[in-house]
Amino acid sequence: MTFHLFRLECLRMLRDPRYLALAVVAPIGFYLLFATIFGGDPTQPGELKGTVEIMVAMAAYGAIWGALSATGPRLAHERSSGWLEQLRSMPVTARHLLTAKIAAGLAVALPAIVLVCVTAAVAKDVRLAAWQWAALVPAMWLGTLPFALLGVVVGLLVGPEAAFPLSYGLYMAASALGGLWVPPARLSAPLQDVAHTLPTYRLADLGWRIAAGHAPTWADVAVLAAWCAGFAALAVLAQGRRPRRARTGAASAAAVG
Template sequence: MNSLVKLELARTLRNRKFLFFSVLHPALLFLIIAGNADGTTELDGTGLTLPAYIMVSMASFGALTAVLTGNSERIAKERESGWVRQLRLTPLPGRGYVLAKTASAAVAGLPSIVVVFAVAAAVKGVRLDAWQWLALTGAIWAGSLVFAALGVAIGYLASGDTARPVTMVVYFGLSLLGGLWMPATTFPWWLRDVARWLPTHAYAALGRSIEQSHAPQVQDLALLAACFALFAGGAAWLYRKDTLKA
């Protein structure tokens, strides 16, 4: 499995378009959305400045981009090209393939988190304690595993032709409705109720709780754990189903 992870990472690092959108694009969006906001004025209802609030959103968005879009379409195309069938002839177990895809995608998402943090600190003067920076990095990186599993599931659910549009609908829907592009506090009341039950909303809430030096809410942790179990379980079931067809 380690060899497969290394192979997947090498393929990802050679994809310049993917690196731009997953690593540089979130940092550029951070600068655009933060605009001329200073580091002292707090965003209503959050207790955080706008740059600090948007920093977590864009770091989460960058990790989401890397793990979700990087997995789904590639897996769908590998299934159609016969690459997955060839891997089944090796000693690699089915769960090893799913875990390797999830792990490699999560590692690829780490640079986007670091770059957004670096830009926020250097350009917008976001200041946190050392433990908060480390905890933020760990929480956002670990939380991205939820969406990496979702990417694997979509890759087995969709065909090579439909994987990209299906992924884009899920990707933009979760990002927008989960409050990654704009504060969920600005949503109408009914949309705020919807956002609370989306994994992207709980994902970003983990980071903001660290910024506020608060413990994460149990509801957010439970929602992310449930979604990970659902997505990983779905990916495993779809993999077994795909194996029976081969």
């Protein structure tokens, strides 16, 4: 049952023009724009070429929105429309549904990473070793898990009217503060400290380090894992509140009757 829900969620996202525009087309367009303007800037020894650094940043940018949009706004809408209640009449548990949502969020994050990397290789002649490509794409893909979990938290806590703007606002703020729009080295020292605590920066840093020929740091893995644990705990708490509210509402209706 979880697989069928996962397949349904993926098909729905791939047919959503907002997903295609914001998670696929926009990162490719931004990559081509920024790589053309800034990609030829001279670099210091040991620094990544601009075309490579921007490639990783825009791949992370698109993947984050794919994971977040597949969970938050859709889950909030399904709660409001009664679709979740209809699923309760089927052999579908909350665990099945949320697992399918999170898996779909990860699945639809992958096209942004792959297509931005392909665009960089074809249009800007970005060349990495085979092992770097083989490590970079899966590492960044798995690194989007915190954002799928964040989307579940948003979808469980807010209504459909607020879910999309809240998700998009968090996405843009975390992308800017996490160094996806401006190289982290060019941020002020206080903002660099903030960036290093954010999952957006740590996701991109996975890719930057692999592209530079290094292994990701334990700090990258630990920060991403901590955000995963935090969002997962919030999702469990948010899901645990829903049945109590439903029972309270049912009890009130019975009392009035």
